[in-house]
Amino acid sequence: MPSNSDVLFRMLADPTRRSILDLLAERGPMTVGQLAAEFPDLVASGISKHLMSLRAAGLVSATRRGRQQIYRLEPRALAAGLAPWIAKYEQYWSAALERLRDLAEEDGAKEELTFGKNLRRKRLK
Amino acid sequence: MPSNSDVLFRMLADPTRRSILDLLAERGPMTVGQLAAEFPDLVASGISKHLMSLRAAGLVSATRRGRQQIYRLEPRALAAGLAPWIAKYEQYWSAALERLRDLAEEDGAKEELTFGKNLRRKRLK
DNA sequence: CCGATATATTACCGTCTGGTAATGCATTAC
DNA sequence: GTAATGCATTACCAGACGGTAATATATCGG
Structure with a gap:
């Protein structure tokens, strides 16, 4: 019986598939054709096929419009699946996230760092 | 040519392998035998074999002591490899992490949430 | 030195996986 | 209606992967 985390990490x-998720995250919902063109x-x-398995895993959802199938990211599934795991390694992320914060501050952004709210990523390409 | 992220996610x-990393994170350095017993x-x-590939990926390191090989987590590699990816989905983690914060506060912990510093995980199994 | 222990290495195997090609099935355009 | 488009589905294949078993190597205890 494959656990929830198992399918997610697979x-x-x-x-x-990571690129597909990236594209959907950056550009919003896209059709299969648009994605395939990338x-x-x-x-x-x-x-x-990748989209189908992502859909089965709950990471994306699809709605038909005519003969097109529009896929969109299902962010809650991503977050819900990974957040516990991320939290488990919390102490180790901190160092890396501090460095991200430092980069942001070098850019003149003075916000206090609260992950997920004020974190700016710049010059990270 | 497999990218850095590729090997990490694989x-x-x-x-x-995730369990091995978890064990090393929770209990600190362990020998192969101790790990195998789990x-x-x-x-x-x-x-x-898993440890060797993890070592090749840089996620763990090993030092001999006698005939034992003591493996330890290499957290910087984990953080360095994943932090950029995590940051890319920053806006989506926030919601899930807020929920973690709420759980912590329900437990009476009043700390301000700054990811990687005060985040407590409780009752998350 | 000898046997036992701890780990690594090699060989080998069934299974899973990502990929293509071919086909089917709606839906739109003409 | 007919052709073309957009996507799904199926069948199929080569390679990678996780696992075991057997063997090798080095170290420790006596």
């Missing part, structure tokens, strides 16, 4: 294991090396049907 | 994809269903040599 989804994130594939770079193509992966010239892959066949469209492959992207469709 | 390491995290396997539940046994996985009754697996053969010790399998654990050794």
Whole structure:
């Protein structure tokens, strides 16, 4: 019986699927065709399969419009699945997040760091 | 050419490897035998192989003492590898982390939440 | 030195996985 | 209606992966 975390991490294991999630996060909902266009090396049907498994994992959801299928990120699933794990390693993230904060402050941003609210990421490419 | 993130996420994809990291994080450095004892269903040599790949990925390091090999978590690698990715989804983590904060406050802990510093995890199993 | 212990290494195997190609099925355009 | 489009589904394949078993190597206890 694969646990909740298991499917989540297995989804994130594939770079193509991570890229798909990235695209949906950056650009908002996209059709299969739009997404497939971002992966010239892959066949469209492959992207469709990835989207199906992501949908099965609850990380994305889809709504039809005509013959297009519009996929969107399901952020709550991502956060809900990873947050406990992230919290477990809380003490170790702090160092890395401090460095992010420092980078932000070098840019003149003076906000107090509360992760998820004021954290700015700049010059991190 | 597998990117840095690729190896990291592939390491995290396997539940046994995640458990190993968890154990090292909770209990500190452990020998192969101690770790293997935590996985009754697996053969010790399998654990050794996992540790070798984790070591190759830089997530753990090892020092010999006699015939024992003591493995310890290499938290900087974990944090350095994941922090950029986590930051990318920053806005989505916030909601989940707020809920963690709420749980902590229900327990009477009044600390201000600054991720990585005061965040307490309780009753999260 | 000898046997036992601790880990690493190698060989090998079934299974899972990511990928393509081909086909099917709606839906839109003409 | 017919053709074309957009996506899903199926079948199939090569390679990677997790695991075991067997063997090797080094270290410790006596």
